[in-house]
Amino acid sequence: xxxxxxxxxxxxxxxxxxxxxxxxxxxxxxxxxxxxxxxxxxxxxxxxxxxxxxxxxxxxxxxxxxxxxxxxxxxxxxxxxxxxxxxxxxxxxxxxxxxxxxxxxxxxxxxxxxxxxxxxxxxxxxxxxxxxxxxxxxxxxxxxxxxxxxxxxxxxxxxxxxxxxxxxxxxxxxxxxxxxxx
Numbered sequence: 001x002x003x004x005x006x007x008x009x010x011x012x013x014x015x016x017x018x019x020x021x022x023x024x025x026x027x028x029x030x031x032x033x034x035x036x037x038x039x040x041x042x043x044x045x046x047x048x049x050x051x052x053x054x055x056x057x058x059x060x061x062x063x064x065x066x067x068x069x070x071x072x073x074x075x076x077x078x079x080x081x082x083x084x085x086x087x088x089x090x091x092x093x094x095x096x097x098x099x100x101x102x103x104x105x106x107x108x109x110x111x112x113x114x115x116x117x118x119x120x121x122x123x124x125x126x127x128x129x130x131x132x133x134x135x136x137x138x139x140x141x142x143x144x145x146x147x148x149x150x151x152x153x154x155x156x157x158x159x160x161x162x163x164x165x166x167x168x169x170x171x172x173x174x175x176x177x178x179x180x181x182x
Contacts, residue, residue, distance in 0.1 A: 001104065002097040006090045010097030013078050014105075022074050027102045029075035030095045032068060037092060047088045057083040107138035114145045114155040114166075131158055 002010055017026040037044055046052065046060065058080050065071045065079065082088050103110060111131050113119075119127070124144070131140045135158055152167035 002100055004093075005087065006093035007097045009078075009082065009087065009090075009094045010101060013074075013094070013098055014101040016078075017074055018105075020074060023102055023105065025073070026075050026078075027099065029070050029073055030098055032070060033065075033075065033079070034092065034095050036064070036068065047091055050086075050089075054084050054086055057088055061088075109135035109137035109140045109158060111135075111140055111142045112145070112157040113142055114147050114150060116146070116148055116150050116152050116167075118146055119144060131156070134158065 001007075013026065014023070017023040037047070043064075046057070052060075061079055061083055062071065062076070065076045070076050079088075079091065082091055082094065087094075109131065113127065124142070128140045128142055131142065132138070140158075150166035150168045151171070153165045153170070155164045155166050155169075156162070
C-alpha cells in the first residue's frame with residue numbers, strides 16, 4: 001500500500017496514532033500542515049533545504065506549529081522527529097502516505113473526476129455509488145473538475161487507477177489510427 005522511506009514513517013505515525021486513539025486528530029493536524037505547505041513557498045523551500053541544521057529546523061518548526069495551534073500534539077512530536085532525522089524534505093510524501101493508510105482504515109476512497117460540464121446532483125450520487133462499488137469502499141470522496149477542453153465524456157482517477165473516456169481522447173486516438181493508415 002505504501003512503501004519507501006516516507007511509507008515507513010507514515011506507517012509508524014499511523015500505528016502510534018492508532019495506539020493513542022488519535023488517528024482523526026493526527027489526520028486533521030497533517031491536513032493543516034499540508035495546507036500550510038501548499039500556501040507558502042517559503043515553507044516548502046525551508047523543509048526541502050539542506051542548508052538548515054536539524055536544530056534550526058526543529059526550532060522554526062516548533063514556533064510555526066505553536067502559532068498554528070499544533071504544538072504538543074502527536075503530529076508536532078512526529079514532525080520534530082522527522083526534522084531531527086533530517087527527513088523533513090519528504091514530509092509531503094509522508095503526509096500523503098499517512099492519508100492513504102487512514103483512508104483505508106476508515107473505508108474511504110478518493111476519486112478525481114474531470115467532466116466537460118457540471119454534473120447534476122443525481123449524477124454525482126450515482127457516480128459515487130458506482131465508484132464505491134468498484135473500489136470496494138464504504139464511501140467515496142470525490143473532487144469534480146470541469147474542463148470543457150475534453151469536449152465530452154469523463155476522466156476518473158480512483159487511487160492508482162485511471163479511466164479516460166473523454167471524447168477528446170477518443171478523437172485523438174482515431175486521428176492517430178488514420179495517420180497510420182494514410
